Amino acid sequence: MTDNIAGKTIVITGASSGMGAAAARHLAGKGAAVVLGARRSDRIEAVAAEITQAGGRAMAVTTDVTKAEDLRRLVEAAVETYGGIDVLINNAGVMPLSPLERLKIAEWDQMIDVNLKGVLYGVAAALPHMIEQKSGHIINLSSVAGHKLFGGSAVYSATKFAVRALSEGLRQEVAAYNIRITIISPGAVKTELLDHITEKDVQQANQDYVAEVGVPAETFARLVAFAINEPADVGINEILFRPTAQEL
Numbered sequence: 001m002t003d004n005i006a007g008k009t010i011v012i013t014g015a016s017s018g019m020g021a022a023a024a025r026h027l028a029g030k031g032a033a034v035v036l037g038a039r040r041s042d043r044i045e046a047v048a049a050e051i052t053q054a055g056g057r058a059m060a061v062t063t064d065v066t067k068a069e070d071l072r073r074l075v076e077a078a079v080e081t082y083g084g085i086d087v088l089i090n091n092a093g094v095m096p097l098s099p100l101e102r103l104k105i106a107e108w109d110q111m112i113d114v115n116l117k118g119v120l121y122g123v124a125a126a127l128p129h130m131i132e133q134k135s136g137h138i139i140n141l142s143s144v145a146g147h148k149l150f151g152g153s154a155v156y157s158a159t160k161f162a163v164r165a166l167s168e169g170l171r172q173e174v175a176a177y178n179i180r181i182t183i184i185s186p187g188a189v190k191t192e193l194l195d196h197i198t199e200k201d202v203q204q205a206n207q208d209y210v211a212e213v214g215v216p217a218e219t220f221a222r223l224v225a226f227a228i229n230e231p232a233d234v235g236i237n238e239i240l241f242r243p244t245a246q247e248l
């Protein structure tokens, strides 16, 4: 049954690749209108065109989640085109892992700006609409790394632990407005996330591991659909999933 997905308007950040693109295709296939945000316009436009050609509803809005104004424009585009916003998936993220002693300060800043402040800016853009309509669903991407530390993950984990704290605070504050909050914490998933690790030794170790145990991005798409599809009086607050073979 997918009764509670069809007809919804779902805004997805980081929809140009990996889990965001997979979720867009999956949710559009279940009858949602999807609004795709990311910096690579050509990629989100291609995903939107593919969905539209298959008979679905999709639009692409170039979005840099480090800019609050971009997120405001993304959500406004959804409201203007489809009449509202039912779900926001704050999925955009970066993971340039490295040991702290290598002092990759620009990468620390980028992780905080995208993974944490980007989520906050998404919340700021969507919340006024959801409060006014007294319904909505915000889904934030944490990670197994938001529960555990591993080599080179200190700053990435700090952002993903913070997303969990922020999401639980948000859940408590907006429960009275009938707004659902979901944290999704994936384990190893085969996406482009590791492509941007600049420390080659760290990148190689992670690529080898994810190639061995990682699950496809469609795994996330199924689970996010499950959380959205539950009836409005049920909030799926946390989903933590791993490849069966992942030990950490």
Ligand SMILES: NC(=O)c1ccc[n+]([C@@H]2O[C@H](COP(=O)([O-])OP(=O)(O)OC[C@H]3O[C@@H](n4cnc5c(N)ncnc54)[C@H](OP(=O)(O)O)[C@@H]3O)[C@@H](O)[C@H]2O)c1
Binding pocket: 013, 014, 015, 016, 017, 018, 019, 020, 037, 038, 039, 040, 041, 043, 063, 064, 065, 066, 091, 092, 093, 094, 095, 114, 141, 142, 143, 144, 145, 185, 186, 187, 188, 189, 190, 191, 192, 193, 194
């Ligand atoms: N893959 C995993 O194993 C794994 C595990 C746990 C959690 N996660 C989390 O899952 C989420 C999705 O990642 P993924 O694995 O699907 O990786 P991915 O394929 O690299 O996708 C990341 C997405 O984030 C977008 N993005 C990055 N910086 C952005 C910015 N400043 N503004 C807007 N969009 C931005 C990228 O789009 P543009 O470059 O086009 O902007 C891309 O669409 C992330 O939050 C990640 O931390 C992934």
